[in-house]
Amino acid sequence: GCRENNRKEQLQWKKPCGSLVPGGVGSTVYVTRGEKNMHKGLLFDLDGVIVDTARYHYLAWKELAQELGIPFTREDNERLKGVSRNRSFEIILEIGNRQMEEAQKEYYCTRKNGIYLEYLQTLSEKDILPGVQEFLEAARAKGYRTALGSASKNAVFILEKLKLSESFDAVIDGNKVSKAKPDPEVFLNGAVALGLAGCDCIVFEDAAAGIKAAHAGGMRAVGIGKPEILSEADYVIRGFEKITIEEIEQEIM
Numbered sequence: 001g002c003r004e005n006n007r008k009e010q011l012q013w014k015k016p017c018g019s020l021v022p023g024g025v026g027s028t029v030y031v032t033r034g035e036k037n038m039h040k041g042l043l044f045d046l047d048g049v050i051v052d053t054a055r056y057h058y059l060a061w062k063e064l065a066q067e068l069g070i071p072f073t074r075e076d077n078e079r080l081k082g083v084s085r086n087r088s089f090e091i092i093l094e095i096g097n098r099q100m101e102e103a104q105k106e107y108y109c110t111r112k113n114g115i116y117l118e119y120l121q122t123l124s125e126k127d128i129l130p131g132v133q134e135f136l137e138a139a140r141a142k143g144y145r146t147a148l149g150s151a152s153k154n155a156v157f158i159l160e161k162l163k164l165s166e167s168f169d170a171v172i173d174g175n176k177v178s179k180a181k182p183d184p185e186v187f188l189n190g191a192v193a194l195g196l197a198g199c200d201c202i203v204f205e206d207a208a209a210g211i212k213a214a215h216a217g218g219m220r221a222v223g224i225g226k227p228e229i230l231s232e233a234d235y236v237i238r239g240f241e242k243i244t245i246e247e248i249e250q251e252i253m
Helices: 002-009 054-067 074-078 085-095 102-120 132-141 155-162 185-193 208-216 245-252
Strands: 017-020 028-031 041-044 145-149 170-172 201-205 220-224 235-237
Touching: 041 185, 054 074, 054 085, 054 102, 074 085, 085 102, 102 155, 132 145, 132 245, 145 185, 155 170, 170 185, 185 201, 185 208, 201 208, 208 220, 220 245, 235 245
Parallel strands: 041 145, 041 201, 145 170, 201 220, 220 235
Antiparallel strands: 017 028
């Protein structure tokens, strides 16, 4: 597997990196790295990595929970990080010990998205997290390909509001995947969209489920946030301010 290759590459720089690519009918696609073991693709989660819309998700879910008479705290909201909309609502129902018909669930999920989208109308470039734009520009100038890999079905809309659409070669969002993280589908599809093998990519994630997804796809994972929460990451940074891709490559080699 990829992770095994990565370990061997620390000793043998020219070892090719291979990864099973979805849709490749079981064929292994090999991409050889340069002598310095550099990666070629960077895959980014959206929420908590590029922009923080978590507060808007929280406010929208809280509004819905209050309507249903379910207590919902910021601690409860942590459980919804990186999780699909439908699964998030199921977790809220579990918190309230409530059952609901599928059609009703669908209605509330659609309502939640409507509330959330109203909040998103206020988004602008000033909401991009510190250092992100500079990091993206510098990495792309060095030839790295970039993709977004997010469970959000609003990813394209959010990138447009942030004026960051041009900073990504591919966007794999909740409309293009059926399996939620920690399944690696979103990141494997991102690698394929960039024309790369999984282990030629570095994933940037703020959620433990996303770190697991990256590793399941044979990729290196850089955590954004607290090391104690992202203990499985290959390297953890607080954010992108004053961080360079060279530093990341050095740390995860």
